Amino acid sequence: MTKVRRTLAWSAAAAALGAVFAAYLDPHLVLDLASRVWACF
Amino acid sequence: MRQVLIFGALVVTLSMGIRHGFGLWLQPITMDRGWSRETFAFALAIQNLTWGLFGPLAGMLADRFGAFRVLLIGAVLYSLGLITMALATSGLAFTGSAGVLLGMAQSGTTYAVVYGVIARQVAPDKRSWAMGMTAAAGSFGQFLMVPVESWLIGHAGWDNALFILGIAALAIMPMAIGLREPPAAVRSGPQQSIAAALREAFAYPSFRLLTAGYFVCGFQVVFIGVHMPSYLKDHGLAPDVATTALALIGLFNVFGTYTAGVLGQRWPKKNILSAIYLLRAVCISVFLLAPLTEWSVYVFSAAMGSLWLSTVPPTNAIVAQIFGAQYMSMLSGFVFLSHQIGSFLGSWLGGKLYDATGSYDIVWWLSIALGVFAALINLPVREAAIQRRPLQPA
Numbered sequence: 001m002t003k004v005r006r007t008l009a010w011s012a013a014a015a016a017l018g019a020v021f022a023a024y025l026d027p028h029l030v031l032d033l034a035s036r037v038w039a040c041f
Numbered sequence: 042m043r044q045v046l047i048f049g050a051l052v053v054t055l056s057m058g059i060r061h062g063f064g065l066w067l068q069p070i071t072m073d074r075g076w077s078r079e080t081f082a083f084a085l086a087i088q089n090l091t092w093g094l095f096g097p098l099a100g101m102l103a104d105r106f107g108a109f110r111v112l113l114i115g116a117v118l119y120s121l122g123l124i125t126m127a128l129a130t131s132g133l134a135f136t137g138s139a140g141v142l143l144g145m146a147q148s149g150t151t152y153a154v155v156y157g158v159i160a161r162q163v164a165p166d167k168r169s170w171a172m173g174m175t176a177a178a179g180s181f182g183q184f185l186m187v188p189v190e191s192w193l194i195g196h197a198g199w200d201n202a203l204f205i206l207g208i209a210a211l212a213i214m215p216m217a218i219g220l221r222e223p224p225a226a227v228r229s230g231p232q233q234s235i236a237a238a239l240r241e242a243f244a245y246p247s248f249r250l251l252t253a254g255y256f257v258c259g260f261q262v263v264f265i266g267v268h269m270p271s272y273l274k275d276h277g278l279a280p281d282v283a284t285t286a287l288a289l290i291g292l293f294n295v296f297g298t299y300t301a302g303v304l305g306q307r308w309p310k311k312n313i314l315s316a317i318y319l320l321r322a323v324c325i326s327v328f329l330l331a332p333l334t335e336w337s338v339y340v341f342s343a344a345m346g347s348l349w350l351s352t353v354p355p356t357n358a359i360v361a362q363i364f365g366a367q368y369m370s371m372l373s374g375f376v377f378l379s380h381q382i383g384s385f386l387g388s389w390l391g392g393k394l395y396d397a398t399g400s401y402d403i404v405w406w407l408s409i410a411l412g413v414f415a416a417l418i419n420l421p422v423r424e425a426a427i428q429r430r431p432l433q434p435a
Contacts, residue, residue, distance in 0.1 A: 017181070017292060023188040024288035030281045 048219025050178030058182025062190035091144025093381025100370030112217035115149025123207035157370030173302010184291030257415035259383030293346030301351035310355035322412030
């Protein structure tokens with residue numbers, strides 16, 4: 001794999017991880033998840 | 042090799058991802074059906090045990106007939122399990138679908154089956170890295186699917202969300218084509234019988250040590266995953282702290298599993314395992330002894346996330362290294378059974394001892410002790426390929 005391809009692959013992986021992490025920080029999701037998780041106890 | 046990696050990663054992303062968010066259905070299903078939480082929790086406990094119990098069988102079939110066929114059956118069972126989970130109107134039917142069917146499906150579509158193909162198709166000098174890459178994909182699936190499933194439940198309703206996932210699970214079938222092996226690849230190597238392979242593995246001390254260590258992994262991960270939100274609530278932390286902790290564990294888990302695979306190329310994998318278990322014990326000790334704040338939870342979650350499924354690549358790579366690829370999936374299935382027994386106990390004992398003592402302290406300290414125990418028992422593991430006597434001519 002060339003250096004450019006490797007950099008692109010790592011950048012794509014970082015972007016995907018960042019996007020999913022951002023989804024967790026969305027206030028609606030935080031509240032939704034928290035209420036579901038909390039409802040278990 | 043690239044094809045195996047890409048399709049193996051896709052299969053595991055989907056199979057590990059879908060199951061990770063099942064807890065999100067607890068509230069809507071129990072409210073809609075009028076069931077107790079115990080009904081739901083019992084089905085998921087059965088699912089975890091079934092996954093472990095069917096792991097060796099699924100692995101045996103994958104070793105004998107190829108992962109492709111097992112993945113096809115696993116995908117159909119996954120889809121059926123999700124659809125019947127939505128349709129179940131009694132606790133028994135729910136246990137049969139969410140518990141038994143999905144547990145069987147997971148045993149046929151997750152690590153042990155895919156790792157068998159990797160062990161046969163990837164050169165030994167790149168195997169640990171390849172297993173790390175695949176495990177990281179599974180970790181990413183878990184990280185990704187929680188918000189996706191939450192969104193699906195919110196927008197389509199809990200039952201339609203299960204139907205959609207039931208259709209999505211069928212995508213494992215075309216992905217499995219990329220893991221199809223020629224029959225010669227499946228049956229290559231010394232022609233050892235299944236019984237002989239099992240006798241050999243269970244008589245080999247290093248296999249027993251690895252299996253015992255994996256029990257600890259299951260115990261710790263499931264105890265923390267299931268009971269930490271309750272622990273945080275008991276200590277007065279805000280609900281969104283648990284959500285952020287979940288996100289941090291998911292994010293760092295991806296890095297941790299990949300890194301463990303990469304390190305396995307350079308260092309003895311038993312030392313990596315030992316370090317992981319020791320670091321878990323240290324992390325839990327510091328978390329318990331330090332003042333509990335929002336930030337201590339975040340640091341703990343990031344650290345534990347890095348160590349979460351990072352045991353998967355080195356454990357499986359050692360199994361392949363010692364015993365070869367012929368019965369890799371079956372033997373990994375047996376090691377994983379031990380993991381699932383640990384998972385069951387981590388979840389159950391956490392609740393049992395909490396009810397008995399009013400605190401999680403005993404189970405936290407038990408987790409630390411088990412971490413030290415697992416760190417010690419992995420040190421004497423011998424990673425070298427087992428020396429077999431040449432087969433006698435008939």
